Amino acid sequence: MIDYTPPLARLIAELKKIPGIGRKSAQRIAYFLLRTDKKNALALAESIVQARETIFHCSVCNNITAVDPCEICSSLDRDDASICVVEEPFNIHSIEKTGLFHGHYHVLLGTLSPIRGIGPDELRIAGLLQRIRAGRYREVILATSPTTEGSATAHYLTEILREYKITISRIALGLPVGSDLDYADEMTIAKAIEGRLEVK
Numbered sequence: 001m002i003d004y005t006p007p008l009a010r011l012i013a014e015l016k017k018i019p020g021i022g023r024k025s026a027q028r029i030a031y032f033l034l035r036t037d038k039k040n041a042l043a044l045a046e047s048i049v050q051a052r053e054t055i056f057h058c059s060v061c062n063n064i065t066a067v068d069p070c071e072i073c074s075s076l077d078r079d080d081a082s083i084c085v086v087e088e089p090f091n092i093h094s095i096e097k098t099g100l101f102h103g104h105y106h107v108l109l110g111t112l113s114p115i116r117g118i119g120p121d122e123l124r125i126a127g128l129l130q131r132i133r134a135g136r137y138r139e140v141i142l143a144t145s146p147t148t149e150g151s152a153t154a155h156y157l158t159e160i161l162r163e164y165k166i167t168i169s170r171i172a173l174g175l176p177v178g179s180d181l182d183y184a185d186e187m188t189i190a191k192a193i194e195g196r197l198e199v200k
Contacts, residue, residue: 008034057089060131062107062124064089072105079103082139085128085157087111087150091181095143098190103141106131111149112156120156128157132164139167141196145181158199168199 003009008030015026033041057063058070065071072078072092082103086092092105108123132140142157144150154170161168172195181189 057107057109060127061105062089062109062127063092063105077102080136082141083128083131083137084141084143086143087145087153087181091143091145094182094184094186094189095193097186098193100190100193101141103139104137108144108153111144111147111153113149123153125157125160129160132161132166137166139169141193142168142170142199143181143193145179147178147180150181169196170199171196 004012011030011033012023012026015021015029016023018026021029033044054066055064056066056068058065058068058073060069060073063070063072067074079102082101083106084095084101084103085106085108086095087108087110089107092107095101095105106124106128108125108128110118110123112118112120112123131137140157140161142154144154158168158170171192184192
């Protein structure tokens with residue numbers, strides 16, 4: 001059997017590394033890029049390089065940004081009373097699409113997962129505690145996904161946040177258990193935020 005020419009084989013191999021892209025999808029994308037106008041393919045390549053070179057984590061909330069602090073942290077229109085804790089930067093976009101939350105965010109950049117060797121020290125928890133100690137916020141909303149790891153992370157954060165005079169709430173489980181927050185539709189996330197419960 002004749003295999004792909006090496007440059008095409010490498011392109012397919014690289015595309016397969018993208019989450020959710022299998023071999024068949026990688027092949028289709030690769031052939032599309034070869035068929036499309038060279039200008040379009042180069043624009044895609046340049047946008048990837050530019051994003052990699054100019055985007056970094058906000059020094060305050062860990063969101064991805066091209067300016068520091070990020071647009072949310074530096075906005076004067078945000079509510080200073082509440083802070084929403086999420087797992088990954090893309091979770092912020094999911095919540096922002098609902099138009100219901102106007103406070104600040106803190107991105108943990110992961111969840112607790114002993115199996116994968118991710119403990120509290122590997123997450124951005126210290127920065128969260130520093131922000132809360134400053135006394136700026138009255139409520140912490142834990143918006144981790146309703147997976148085993150997300151729930152364990154929310155439980156851990158609840159325990160360490162109890163010493164502060166602050167309301168701790170968890171988004172309501174209107175989200176399917178075992179699913180990822182980013183795959184939920186806007187209405188489901190909106191209902192989850194509206195129905196959040198204080199952690200007792």
